[in-house]
Amino acid sequence: MRSPGAEIWKHSLPWFVLIAVAALVLAWRLQLSFDLSLFLPRSNDLTQKILLKQMASGPGSRFILIGIEGDDSAGLAMASDRLKDSLAADPEFLQVQNGLPPDEEASIPPVIVDHRFVLADLDYSEDALRQALESRLQDLAFAGGPQLIELIAEDPFLSVLDILQQLTPVEYIGDRWFSADGQAVLMAETRSAATDISAQTQAIEKIKSAFALLGPASPLQLELTGFGAFGVELQRTIRSEATWRSITATLMIMLVVAVAYRRTRMVLLAAIPLGVGALFGLAVVALAFHEVHGITLAFGFTLLGIAIDYPLHLFSHARLAPPATAMERIWPTVRIGALSTLMAYVAIMLAGSKGLAQLGLFTAGGLVAAIAVTRYWLPHLVRQTNTRPPASPAASGRAQLLILPAIIVLLGSLAAASVVSSGDLWEDSLASLSPVPAERLLQDQQLRSALGAADLQYQLVLQDSDLESLLSRNEQLESRLAEAKSAGVLAGWQSVSALLPSRELQQLRRDRIPEQLELERRLDAAAKNLPFHERAFDPFLAAAGKARTAQALTPADYRGTPFAAWLDAHLFQVDEVWVSLTFLVNPDPAALGKRVASWAPGPVLVDVSQSSDGLLRAFRNGTIRAVSIAALLMVGLLLLDRHRPRRILWLALTVAAALAVTIACVTLMHEKLTVIHLIGLLLVFGLGLDYALFFSRDESAAERGCTRHALLACSASTVLAFGILGGSSIPLLKNLGVTVAIGSAASFLLAWAGRSRATRDLSRAAA
Amino acid sequence: MFLKPAQLAALAVVSWLGTGAMAHALELSEVLERTRVSPPGRVAFRETRYNPLLEEPMEFTGYLEYPRAGQLRKVVESPFQESMLVDGDTIELVRAGRTQRVSLRNRKSILRMLQSIESLLAGNISVLEETFEHELSGTEDKWRLRLTPTAKSLAKQLDQLTVCGGLGTIDKIRFDMQNGEWQHLEIIHTASEP
Numbered sequence: 033m034r035s036p037g038a039e040i041w042k043h044s045l046p047w048f049v050l051i052a053v054a055a056l057v058l059a060w061r062l063q064l065s066f067d068l069s070l071f072l073p074r075s076n077d078l079t080q081k082i083l084l085k086q087m088a089s090g091p092g093s094r095f096i097l098i099g100i101e102g103d104d105s106a107g108l109a110m111a112s113d114r115l116k117d118s119l120a121a122d123p124e125f126l127q128v129q130n131g132l133p134p135d136e137e138a139s140i141p142p143v144i145v146d147h148r149f150v151l152a153d154l155d156y157s158e159d160a161l162r163q164a165l166e167s168r169l170q171d172l173a174f175a176g177g178p179q180l181i182e183l184i185a186e187d188p189f190l191s192v193l194d195i196l197q198q199l200t201p202v203e204y205i206g207d208r209w210f211s212a213d214g215q216a217v218l219m220a221e222t223r224s225a226a227t228d229i230s231a232q233t234q235a236i237e238k239i240k241s242a243f244a245l246l247g248p249a250s251p252l253q254l255e256l257t258g259f260g261a262f263g264v265e266l267q268r269t270i271r272s273e274a275t276w277r278s279i280t281a282t283l284m285i286m287l288v289v290a291v292a293y294r295r296t297r298m299v300l301l302a303a304i305p306l307g308v309g310a311l312f313g314l315a316v317v318a319l320a321f322h323e324v325h326g327i328t329l330a331f332g333f334t335l336l337g338i339a340i341d342y343p344l345h346l347f348s349h350a351r352l353a354p355p356a357t358a359m360e361r362i363w364p365t366v367r368i369g370a371l372s373t374l375m376a377y378v379a380i381m382l383a384g385s386k387g388l389a390q391l392g393l394f395t396a397g398g399l400v401a402a403i404a405v406t407r408y409w410l411p412h413l414v415r416q417t418n419t420r421p422p423a424s425p426a427a428s429g430r431a432q433l434l435i436l437p438a439i440i441v442l443l444g445s446l447a448a449a450s451v452v453s454s455g456d457l458w459e460d461s462l463a464s465l466s467p468v469p470a471e472r473l474l475q476d477q478q479l480r481s482a483l484g485a486a487d488l489q490y491q492l493v494l495q496d497s498d499l500e501s502l503l504s505r506n507e508q509l510e511s512r513l514a515e516a517k518s519a520g521v522l523a524g525w526q527s528v529s530a531l532l533p534s535r536e537l538q539q540l541r542r543d544r545i546p547e548q549l550e551l552e553r554r555l556d557a558a559a560k561n562l563p564f565h566e567r568a569f570d571p572f573l574a575a576a577g578k579a580r581t582a583q584a585l586t587p588a589d590y591r592g593t594p595f596a597a598w599l600d601a602h603l604f605q606v607d608e609v610w611v612s613l614t615f616l617v618n619p620d621p622a623a624l625g626k627r628v629a630s631w632a633p634g635p636v637l638v639d640v641s642q643s644s645d646g647l648l649r650a651f652r653n654g655t656i657r658a659v660s661i662a663a664l665l666m667v668g669l670l671l672l673d674r675h676r677p678r679r680i681l682w683l684a685l686t687v688a689a690a691l692a693v694t695i696a697c698v699t700l701m702h703e704k705l706t707v708i709h710l711i712g713l714l715l716v717f718g719l720g721l722d723y724a725l726f727f728s729r730d731e732s733a734a735e736r737g738c739t740r741h742a743l744l745a746c747s748a749s750t751v752l753a754f755g756i757l758g759g760s761s762i763p764l765l766k767n768l769g770v771t772v773a774i775g776s777a778a779s780f781l782l783a784w785a786g787r788s789r790a791t792r793d794l795s796r797a798a799a
Numbered sequence: 800m801f802l803k804p805a806q807l808a809a810l811a812v813v814s815w816l817g818t819g820a821m822a823h824a825l826e827l828s829e830v831l832e833r834t835r836v837s838p839p840g841r842v843a844f845r846e847t848r849y850n851p852l853l854e855e856p857m858e859f860t861g862y863l864e865y866p867r868a869g870q871l872r873k874v875v876e877s878p879f880q881e882s883m884l885v886d887g888d889t890i891e892l893v894r895a896g897r898t899q900r901v902s903l904r905n906r907k908s909i910l911r912m913l914q915s916i917e918s919l920l921a922g923n924i925s926v927l928e929e930t931f932e933h934e935l936s937g938t939e940d941k942w943r944l945r946l947t948p949t950a951k952s953l954a955k956q957l958d959q960l961t962v963c964g965g966l967g968t969i970d971k972i973r974f975d976m977q978n979g980e981w982q983h984l985e986i987i988h989t990a991s992e993p
Contacts, residue, residue, distance in 0.1 A: 181980065568853075
């Protein structure tokens with residue numbers, strides 16, 4: 033006979049190989065990301081896709097908003113100017129603004145100067161030229177400087193200034209930005225994308241050190257918000273929270289196991305399915321996705337904590353029988369419970385955001401690995417504890433299940449929840465999905481509104497499979513907007529046509545430029561009796577001659593210029609379709625909506641706040657659909673497993689009652705349910721079914737004791753682990769943790785109470 | 800419409816100078832002390848201006864108004880109508896019935912020029928010395944002050960600023976720019992002056 037050591041080694045070898053493979057996969061593929069947009073929902077609706085694209089990379093996503101407080105307004109204004117000056121020179125930032133007009137020495141970008149003849153409608157008639165020259169004379173009577181002299185010589189129409197003005201429809205009135213509560217506000221646009229967290233971290237460090245230089249002992253306080261700033265913050269929070277929360281959760285679980293089984297070996301063995309599960313889950317995610325989000329990595333492990341239940345069932349039941357036999361006995365129940373939990377995780381996977389898909393895949397993969405380890409490896413490692421005499425399975429009795437208490441609890445909780453939420457259970461704001469705390473989002477909103485920039489709430493969306501046709505339609509839209517503007521329906525707009533006219537319009541404008549000699553003749557005639565030098569406008573003539581035969585202006589010409597980001601915000605591709613966004617300044621939505629409807633088929637007027645609510649509703653409905661399908665599948669599974677109809681009814685009612693109690697508690701604490709609560713409820717569903725399945729098993733009194741022992745340990749570890757998650761400052765995780773902790777406790781109590789009377793009845797009958 | 804009004808505003812501030820008591824020693828502090836002005840007041844001017852785009856210099860006439868401290872208005876009457884009000888660090892320009900406001904807060908060289916000129920008016924010699932090197936020559940009743948900018952941002956545009964005056968008066972101011980531009984402002988002292 034081989035030694036027990038050799039036996040264990042023989043059964044463990046394949047597992048060691050698998051663990052090594054998973055570790056290799058991780059070493060090869062694992063790449064971390066802290067991209068917040070990963071947790072935005074996916075959508076099939078084009079308008080919503082546009083919205084999401086904007087949130088992830090739209091105008092303003094690169095903005096870091098800087099708030100300064102702690103002094104009177106004069107002191108804050110000075111700090112604002114000094115901070116702006118010290119940051120403006122930094123190549124990390126594309127622009128730093130504090131509300132003051134652009135610097136006089138800022139030069140006009142060459143791409144605009146070079147293409148001014150196709151970017152503006154110029155009138156080359158003698159009259160128009162004469163008018164322009166007279167205006168320039170007045171300008172020169174009043175101002176000067178080499179820059180202006182040079183500009184007028186090249187561009188007597190000063191068309192470049194008109195072009196630039198169209199890009200910023202809001203006039204700088206020259207006041208520094210202050211928020212409603214008196215903070216001085218600055219905006220720094222980073223060169224790097226908001227999702228590039230290491231570059232964003234650098235940018236934020238630069239702002240902080242520039243701020244520190246304002247005065248070492250100054251009473252000023254700095255506040256930073258924005259997509260990038262939140263990403264950096266989240267990274268820090270996840271790192272610090274992940275460390276201590278996972279250590280605490282692990283210690284808690286170890287404590288529960290140690291108290292329940294009183295052996296160090298058990299604590300170590302219980303860790304094996306969890307460890308292997310986490311490793312495999314991560315390997316699966318690394319294979320399926322290019323990057324693994326910090327949240328998946330840091331908190332997926334806590335979600336996977338549910339897998340601790342399986343070894344605990346085994347350990348408790350191994351007190352009555354040899355581990356392999358105990359495993360055989362509980363396997364049907366463990367299997368159906370694991371399958372239902374797996375379905376809940378798959379539902380998370382399909383809930384509609386890439387981040388949640390990762391989280392779902394990680395936990396589902398981890399769960400399968402953990403259950404396989406518990407089933408096929410762990411029984412070889414556990415020694416029978418044999419603390420009680422073995423009982424024969426023949427002594428098992430049919431479980432007596434109470435239906436009425438579950439019905440009462442179910443109805444009572446639902447009534448309570450509907451009273452608390454006053455009928456409307458759901459909160460559909462995108463903020464509820466964000467891993468960023470709500471008060472930080474509010475601060476961001478306050479700082480942003482101080483900017484008084486183009487209102488991003490209303491926009492006109494045009495789409496076309498062909499870029500040229502889109503640009504032409506956008507030009508038609510502009511002329512209609514001009515009419516609407518003169519009717520007072522809106523104050524202005526920002527559209528791609530300002531930087532990128534269609535090729536057709538460009539050619540039209542080029543063709544309008546007269547031949548060199550003819551232009552020279554008209555210019556001479558226009559300048560008659562004006563004191564201009566004969567050759568003063570030679571640079572203009574040369575540029576016009578060049579422009580007549582120049583190549584068409586394309587988006588590529590803006591690459592690497594300060595306008596690239598602007599263009600990208602107003603023109604982009606979604607699924608092979610070109611989309612242009614026209615941002616509106618102070619529109620009257622109702623009046624404009626009416627006009628836009630008459631322009632059909634044409635632009636769509638989008639109210640971003642409404643769209644985002646719609647997005648969330650769609651996301652929530654999708655999740656509810658996934659859950660309903662999962663629930664039906666579970667009932668189907670139970671039927672296939674040939675359970676009694678009364679047991680299935682009891683299971684359904686007990687689980688439903690536990691869910692209702694959880695909903696009632698969560699609405700009491702949070703008033704409304706968010707999509708994240710819904711995902712928490714999914715987990716509760718899986719857990720609750722597992723507990724109810726075990727409590728409704730037909731088993732002997734001794735087995736029943738083991739079951740109760742195991743479930744108490746399971747529930748205690750879940751409540752503690754998720755309770756720790758519930759203390760997180762990241763709303764997404766807090767909501768999940770609180771929901772699952774409450775749900776686990778409610779599921780245990782309800783399943784236990786629904787069965788406890790039956791146990792008594794059975795023992796009396798036996799007597 | 801392009802505006803760069805502050806330079807003219809600066810000019811206008813410089814040129815707003817009243818008559819003062821006679822002095823005997825040619826010290827900058829004393830010259831400034833004597834030319835100090837207090838509002839309200841009004842004076843006519845004749846301006847000649849040249850830049851490399853022009854065949855010959857342009858000429859304008861109009862008046863300068865000093866309604867209250869911190870405010871100054873320059874009104875061109877010929878060859879066209881235009882009014883410009885400098886109020887603190889904002890300029891309001893009225894041309895062809897249209898009013899435009901421009902902030903000078905971020906126009907450092909212009910602001911610096913305005914500040915130095917205000918200090919010229921106020922007789923604040925220390926601020927002036929921060930921005931310019933000065934050279935005073937001539938006699939009490941016919942003096943000439945040459946100011947060369949030391950501040951980089953200003954020196955990039957302005958070559959030198961020359962102020963000429965008589966007994967307690969400023970008569971002429973001339974800006975010479977780096978690119979060959981110049982402006983010449985002549986104050987017309989009449990009996991209507993305060």
